[in-house]
Amino acid sequence: xxxxxxxxxxxxxxxxxxxxxxxxxxxxxxxxxxxxxxxxxxxxxxxxxxxxxxxxxxxxxxxxxxxxxxxxxxxxxxxxxxxxxxxxxxxxxxxxxxxxxxxxxxxxxxxxxxxxxxxxxxxxxxxxxxxxxxxxxxxxxxxxxxxxxxxxxxxxxxxxxxxxxxxxxxxxxxxxxxxxxxxxxxxxxxxxxxxxxxxxxxxxxxxxxxxxxxxxxxxxxxxxxxxxxxxxxxxxxxxxxxxxxxxxxxxxxxxxxxxxxxxxxxxxxxxxxxxxxxxxxxxxxxxxxxxxxxxxxxxxxxxxxxxxxxxxxxxxxxxxxxxxxxxxxxxxxxxxxxxxxxxxxxxxxxxxxxxxxxxxxxxxxxxxxxxxxxxxxxxxxxxxxxxxxxxxxxxxxxxxxxxxxxxxxxxxxxxxxxxxxxxxxxxxxxxxxxxxxxxxxxxxxxxxxxxxxxxxxxxxxxxxxxxxxxxxxxxxxxxxxxxxxxxxxxxxxxxxxxxxxxxxxxxxxxxxxxxxxxxxxxxxxxxxxxxxxxxxxxxxxxxxxxxxxxxxxxxxxxxxxxxxxxx
Amino acid sequence: xxxxxxxxxxxxxxxxxxxxxxxxxxxxxxxxxxxxxxxxxxxxxxxxxxxxxxxxxxxxxxxxxxxxxxxxxxxxxxxxxxxxxxxxxxxxxxxxxxxxxxxxxxxxxxxxxxxxxxxxxxxxxxxxxxxxxxxxxxxxxxxxxxxxxxxxxxxxxxxxxxxxxxxxxxxxxxxxxxxxxxxxxxxxxxxxxxxxxxxxxxxxxxxxxxxxxxxxxxxxxxxxxxxxxxxxxxxxxxxxxxxxxxxxxxxxxxxxxxxxxxxxxxxxxxxxxxxxxxxxxxxxxxxxxxxxxxxxxxxxxxxxxxxxxxxxxxxxxxxxxxxx
Amino acid sequence: xxxxxxxxxxxxxxxxxxxxxxxxxxxxxxxxxxxxxxxxxxxxxxxxxxxxxxxxxxxxxxxxxxxxxxxxxxx
Numbered sequence: 024x025x026x027x028x029x030x031x032x033x034x035x036x037x038x039x040x041x042x043x044x045x046x047x048x049x050x051x052x053x054x055x056x057x058x059x060x061x062x063x064x065x066x067x068x069x070x071x072x073x074x075x076x077x078x079x080x081x082x083x084x085x086x087x088x089x090x091x092x093x094x095x096x097x098x099x100x101x102x103x104x105x106x107x108x109x110x111x112x113x114x115x116x117x118x119x120x121x122x123x124x125x126x127x128x129x130x131x132x133x134x135x136x137x138x139x140x141x142x143x144x145x146x147x148x149x150x151x152x153x154x155x156x157x158x159x160x161x162x163x164x165x166x167x168x169x170x171x172x173x174x175x176x177x178x179x180x181x182x183x184x185x186x187x188x189x190x191x192x193x194x195x196x197x198x199x200x201x202x203x204x205x206x207x208x209x210x211x212x213x214x215x216x217x218x219x220x221x222x223x224x225x226x227x228x229x230x231x232x233x234x235x236x237x238x239x240x241x242x243x244x245x246x247x248x249x250x251x252x253x254x255x256x257x258x259x260x261x262x263x264x265x266x267x268x269x270x271x272x273x274x275x276x277x278x279x280x281x282x283x284x285x286x287x288x289x290x291x292x293x294x295x296x297x298x299x300x301x302x303x304x305x306x307x308x309x310x311x312x313x314x315x316x317x318x319x320x321x322x323x324x325x326x327x328x329x330x331x332x333x334x335x336x337x338x339x340x341x342x343x344x345x346x347x348x349x350x351x352x353x354x355x356x357x358x359x360x361x362x363x364x365x366x367x368x369x370x371x372x373x374x375x376x377x378x379x380x381x382x383x384x385x386x387x388x389x390x391x392x393x394x395x396x397x398x399x400x401x402x403x404x405x406x407x408x409x410x411x412x413x414x415x416x417x418x419x420x421x422x423x424x425x426x427x428x429x430x431x432x433x434x435x436x437x438x439x440x441x442x443x444x445x446x447x448x449x450x451x452x453x454x455x456x457x458x459x460x461x462x463x464x465x466x467x468x469x470x471x472x473x474x475x476x477x478x479x480x481x482x483x484x485x486x487x488x489x490x491x492x493x494x495x496x497x498x499x500x501x502x503x504x505x506x507x508x509x510x511x512x513x514x515x516x517x518x519x520x521x522x523x524x525x526x527x528x529x530x531x532x533x534x535x536x537x538x539x540x541x542x543x544x545x546x547x548x549x550x551x552x553x554x555x556x557x558x559x560x561x562x563x564x565x566x567x568x569x570x571x572x573x574x575x576x577x578x579x580x581x582x583x584x585x586x587x588x589x590x
Numbered sequence: 591x592x593x594x595x596x597x598x599x600x601x602x603x604x605x606x607x608x609x610x611x612x613x614x615x616x617x618x619x620x621x622x623x624x625x626x627x628x629x630x631x632x633x634x635x636x637x638x639x640x641x642x643x644x645x646x647x648x649x650x651x652x653x654x655x656x657x658x659x660x661x662x663x664x665x666x667x668x669x670x671x672x673x674x675x676x677x678x679x680x681x682x683x684x685x686x687x688x689x690x691x692x693x694x695x696x697x698x699x700x701x702x703x704x705x706x707x708x709x710x711x712x713x714x715x716x717x718x719x720x721x722x723x724x725x726x727x728x729x730x731x732x733x734x735x736x737x738x739x740x741x742x743x744x745x746x747x748x749x750x751x752x753x754x755x756x757x758x759x760x761x762x763x764x765x766x767x768x769x770x771x772x773x774x775x776x777x778x779x780x781x782x783x784x785x786x787x788x789x790x791x792x793x794x795x796x797x798x799x800x801x802x803x804x805x806x807x808x809x810x811x812x813x814x815x816x817x818x819x820x821x822x823x824x825x826x827x828x829x830x831x832x833x834x835x836x837x838x839x840x841x842x843x844x845x846x847x848x849x850x851x852x853x854x855x856x857x858x859x860x861x862x863x864x865x866x867x868x869x870x871x872x873x874x875x876x877x878x879x880x881x882x883x884x885x886x887x888x889x890x891x892x893x894x895x896x897x898x899x900x901x902x903x904x905x906x907x908x909x910x911x912x913x914x
Numbered sequence: 915x916x917x918x919x920x921x922x923x924x925x926x927x928x929x930x931x932x933x934x935x936x937x938x939x940x941x942x943x944x945x946x947x948x949x950x951x952x953x954x955x956x957x958x959x960x961x962x963x964x965x966x967x968x969x970x971x972x973x974x975x976x977x978x979x980x981x982x983x984x985x986x987x988x989x
Binding site: 067128130135136137156159162163165166169282284289291292293294295324326328 | 623625653654655656684686715718746749778799830860861890891892
């Protein structure tokens with residue numbers, strides 16, 4: 024097997040929303056610097072927006088809302104646990120991002136007067152900006168990466184961040200097509216690997232029938248952990264109301280400005296706001312358990328032209344196979360509600376709050392290591408937040424490396440990592456990764472899916488710990504299978520983090536995301552704090568409370584409680 | 591490394607000249623992925639390939655290159671006999687067109703080709719330039735309904751235009767979609783006959799979507815003179831007309847409408863009931879409290895929430911008055 | 915370890931009569947890298963059943979040779 028050595032100034036792991044933006048901004052900050060995007064797929068069609076996006080969820084446009092209002096709304100919807108300074112960045116820089124994307128050819132919906140056509144989907148404030156022609160987002164970003172002369176290496180998967188002298192000095196991984204061992208030296212590393220989207224098992228039983236792009240297996244959560252960085256709010260799971268079986272979004276936020284709404288089986292609304300939140304998920308869970316289910320996205324009351332318009336948007340963007348799914352079942356928005364279900368769990372700060380700890384500069388707690396996008400803990404950050412933090416990571420990484428030299432990685436570490444990566448190839452007749460992954464994720468469903476029960480989570484944790492040995496049974500026959508095997512390692516790490524963090528926070532918070540049967544109430548006295556975790560010096564997972572940073576926008580979280588169902 | 595790219599580019603450029611159609615398809619697709627600016631001219635030439643499939647891929651490839659030099663050639667594709675090529679070229683131009691191309695567009699508008707004219711009318715909306723008005727107006731009298739609809743819609747996007755009496759006769763157009771578009775455009779015009787004519791359409795047009803759009807436009811005008819027509823529309827046979835009429839009414843609340851609003855609280859459609867509750871909140875008249883109390887157990891949660899808010903608003907307003 | 919080969923209904927269907935041997939468009943865009951060329955025929959096929967039914971392979975195929983079905987378990 025060959026070893027490829029590469030050297031760059033700023034290494035960006037993952038070429039999706041945040042990664043492409045980080046690369047562009049790093050090149051803008053220093054056109055002479057070398058920037059390399061490492062992507063395990065192909066950046067033309069990778070990441071959460073591989074097939075485009077039908078709208079922006081968190082657009083703070085002057086004249087419509089302010090960064091302060093946005094921070095307030097996110098503070099309340101995330102039950103007060105956040106670093107406001109980081110969230111403020113999304114509110115402050117989001118508009119510049121939208122303008123820059125527009126100058127690159129991305130089209131946002133505008134009214135006849137040429138003003139941004141914002142829609143209200145949140146409880147208060149208009150933050151949703153449709154982009155009915157958003158299907159080519161990724162090609163546009165790819166073009167800009169090319170024009171800015173950032174380098175791209177496709178089809179190489181990172182497995183570990185290289186650390187020496189207390190800072191990140193590169194990454195190691197392998198080529199998923201030819202199997203080469205790849206070592207990249209860098210002065211700074213930006214992790215943008217997306218959500219941990221393959222954590223729970225979808226009800227369909229299909230491993231890749233996930234909401235998130237299934238390539239997003241929690242790579243960055245695990246790599247940041249092993250590098251020694253802190254992770255936070257892991258117990259604040261991502262759980263979404265999705266089209267049953269299809270497991271993709273029905274996009275109520277796209278359809279609701281047209282008059283569609285989430286309803287119970289009787290066709291009546293039971294929540295007043297279609298914006299995804301743990302509180303909303305709890306109401307969905309209650310409604311499903313009250314015998315008034317199934318829950319549906321209702322459009323049958325709308326007229327032909329309106330429905331046709333909704334279809335055009337929904338079937339061209341984000342998840343274009345939705346139309347095919349409905350058609351295969353002989354269902355139609357004109358005659359059928361879209362049956363919705365509660366998804367399996369995942370970790371994703373883009374939607375909820377779990378991720379690698381970052382401050383308002385996209386810095387993790389490990390010098391030289393940055394994180395952005397769904398894996399970086401900035402609550403409810405969505406696509407615009409990914410762009411904003413990609414931008415911050417790219418720019419700040421360039422500042423950081425100004426006086427730095429490359430450091431030679433530790434030969435012993437490289438040898439050990441090489442052995443770890445290629446172990447499944449030494450067992451071509453080992454248990455296939457599909458079976459190992461299926462069982463692991465089924466255990467996640469059995470023991471971690473909320474409502475969270477103390478004893479169940481303890482059994483789950485024991486299973487995840489023991490699963491280290493199970494991973495050693497896994498066999499691979501080619502580099503592609505090896506990629507999936509290494510992803511299962513990431514998934515196991517995320518499962519253990521999810522169990523430990525959920526057990527640690529002894530209260531309920533964020534609606535269904537962290538609903539604990541033994542501690543059903545929110546307890547601000549003891550738990551108004553982050554729960555962070557990291558790898559301690561002995562290699563054990565260590566959990567601790569981290570105080571919430573002082574607010575920069577005043578919110579009284581005792582009286583201002585997020586509510587989507589009460590009068 | 592740059593040598594590698596050059597040789598790769600040359601290989602595809604050569605293949606693009608092949609007599610074998612499959613080779614040309616592979617070549618144009620590969621050039622799209624490569625995204626090399628040096629392929630611009632050959633790709634423009636490929637727009638004239640004998641194969642429609644190659645032509646369409648060339649449009650896509652040029653779109654991805656996003657070089658404004660390709661605009662005139664892409665504009666020609668708007669008259670292609672192939673629907674997919676026209677649609678792809680329109681999308682590409684929607685992204686690439688800039689205000690300095692106005693004359694090129696206006697010139698194309700004179701071409702005697704329905705598809706070209708339709709697509710150029712759509713592209714003019716991206717530019718928002720009042721200079722195009724004299725070129726758009728003649729299409730109001732076109733024999734083709736699609737062109738009339740496209741032209742009156744484009745008028746809405748020409749921001750500086752405040753008055754345009756030549757649009758008003760289109761309210762009597764025989765084609766539903768022309769009238770629907772016209773009514774929306776009139777929401778942005780201030781000619782003196784606009785509001786009376788919108789009121790007339792709101793209560794008499796046979797197409798409910800025209801009536802609904804008239805309500806939307808009247809909401810923009812927020813003219814108290816429309817109240818009577820809006821009252822009638824709150825009892826329209828189509829629920830969307832009722833809903834949007836209520837929203838328009840909320841811009842100019844009038845106590846005389848209260849009985850109609852109370853009736854709307856029991857509408858079959860929850861959206862209408864919710865708008866009725868919001869309307870009563872806007873009125874702040876305590877005489878509505880009894881009716882609102884009964885709506886508190888509406889099966890729809892949203893209606894309950896807005897009813898509760900209406901009650902609170904009215905009670906607060908009443909208290910203020912009694913304290914004053 | 916004893917292993918067997920199982921039959922599986924796969925989502926990505928390639929019409930071999932349309933697939934071009936020199937073309938790798940679908941293979942290059944698949945986020946999960948599940949498509950490959952059959953070395954004997956030069957035609958693309960779904961080598962691994964790991965599909966997100968996201969459709970770039972179908973959209974990018976220059977000859978419309980690819981049809982993506984919703985995976986059977988979800989269909």
